[in-house]
Amino acid sequence: MPEVKVSNLSKQFGSNSVLRDVTFTIAEGEFFTLLGPSGCGKSTTLACIAGLERPTGGSITIGESTFADEGRFVPPEGRNLGMVFQSYALWPHMTVAQNLAMPLKIRKIDKRRQGPLIHDALDKVGLAELKERYPHQLSGGQQQRVALARALVYSPSVLLLDEPLSNLDAQLREQARAWLKRLQEELGITTVYVTHDQVEALALSDRIAVMSRGEMVQIGTPKEIYATPATAEVAAFVGRSNFLEGRMASDAEVLLDCNGQTLRVQPGGVAVGQRVSVAIRPERLEILPPGRTAPADVNVLEADVLTSSYIGSRYEYDLRLGDQAVQVESSRPGLNGRVTLVVEPDACLLYPTVGVLSPDAEALITVTG
Known part of the structure; x- marks a missing residue:
């Protein structure tokens, strides 16, 4: 399977610039995800790769073929790419087999080959026995598999998936995710x-590209994106993060706004006096059991339990950390009164901030104990 190269891609709709200097390379056989909130440009990037949108600038190359460059634009039918849309886009008046036959007819595949190709594609997604059914006779998960089979039936060089699982319920979505990965x-x-x-x-x-406002913010493996987010925005969007505002008291200490306590951190090249946000992943914070002394090399934070809720697999507690609201997740029931939170310095990620928060501003922090 070919390598995909996108270089300095830009796209404008009138005066609105939706993509700016987007650059990335996808290795052969790699599962590469464009991740970001609505309006960040991820679907537009995919549409440019598919040929559904013509870039304003930049280039797109797949294998040895350049599909978009200055003065050159190859339409979708000339790219041999398979695409699955969020809506599945199945023809309701056609059977499953007829839906899969359509892209083969467009490509003028010999009729004698179409039957085996359709059977093989449906067999890959586990639906060979449903080829004579119509879309309305299928579940949402089955429709999603038919759309995927239709994208695979003509052996595309690259598979493009635009939020294909978003219409499924939570349980089916989790099952479909595992099946799609396999x-x-x-x-x-x-x-x-x-x-x-x-x-x-x-x-x-295999790798993720986090996008924001038409730009690439960070590209890395899932572990890299989660453990070492490049910006506070990535830390907030990918997984849950806990933010404490403050000011650098030294190159390895932050004076917190919420309780006036000094929090030890790993030196991050941030100037003394600079305002920062300290991001801490939930699982890197721990509730210290009663009677246990905290190690000398960790930060200790005292908080008061306000409310508790049982939500099946865990307990949720609302705490007060100085003048800041704190939400805690724990497997331990019956917490009340004052509790102790501990966090290691290397769990505190530093991000310089601009300006000063309002004195009554509250930040929500989620911890696991």
């Missing part, structure tokens, strides 16, 4: 996936 690995097909669901991105991807 299928992609079995086929070894280069895949570009678009989603706003960070759990989906972390679970499926």
Whole structure:
């Protein structure tokens, strides 16, 4: 399967610039995800790769073929790319087999070959026995698989998926996610996936490109994106993060606004006196059991339990940390009164901030104990 190269891609709709200098390379057989909130440009990037949108600038190359460059634009039918849309886009008046036959007819595939190709594609997604059914006779998950089979039936060089699981309910979505990952690995097909669901991105991807306002913010493996987010924006969007505002008291200490306590951190090249946000992943914060002394090399934060809720697999507690609201997740029931939170310095990620928060501003922090 070919490599995908996108270089300095830009796209404008009138005076609105929706993509700015987007650059990335996808290795052969890689599952690469474009992740970001609505309006960040991820679907437009995918549409440019598919040929559904013509870039304003930049280039797109797949394998040895350049599909978009200055003065050159290859339409979708000349790209041999498979695409699955969010809506599945199945023809309601056609059977499953007829839906899969349509792209083969467009490509003028010999009729004698169409039957075996359709059967093989449906067999890959586990629906060979449903080829004579119509879309309305299928469940949402089955329709999603038919759309994927239709994208695979003509052996595309690259598979493009635009939020294909977003119409499924939570349980079916989780099952489809695991199934899709297995299928992609079995086929070894280069895949570009678009989603706003960070759990989906972390679970499926070999690498993730986080986008914001038409630009690439960070590209890395799921572990790199989660453990070392490049910006506070990435830390907030990918997974849950906990933010404490303050000012650098030294190169390895932050004076917190919420309680006036000094928080030890790893030196991050931030100037003394600079305002910062300290981001801490939920699982890196711990509730210290009663009677246990905190190690000398960790930060200790005292907080008061305000409310508690049982939500099945865990307990949620609302705490007060100085003048800041704190939400805590824990497996321990019955917490009340004053509790102790501990956090290691290397769990505190530093991000310089501009300006000063309002004195009554509250930031929500989620911890696991």
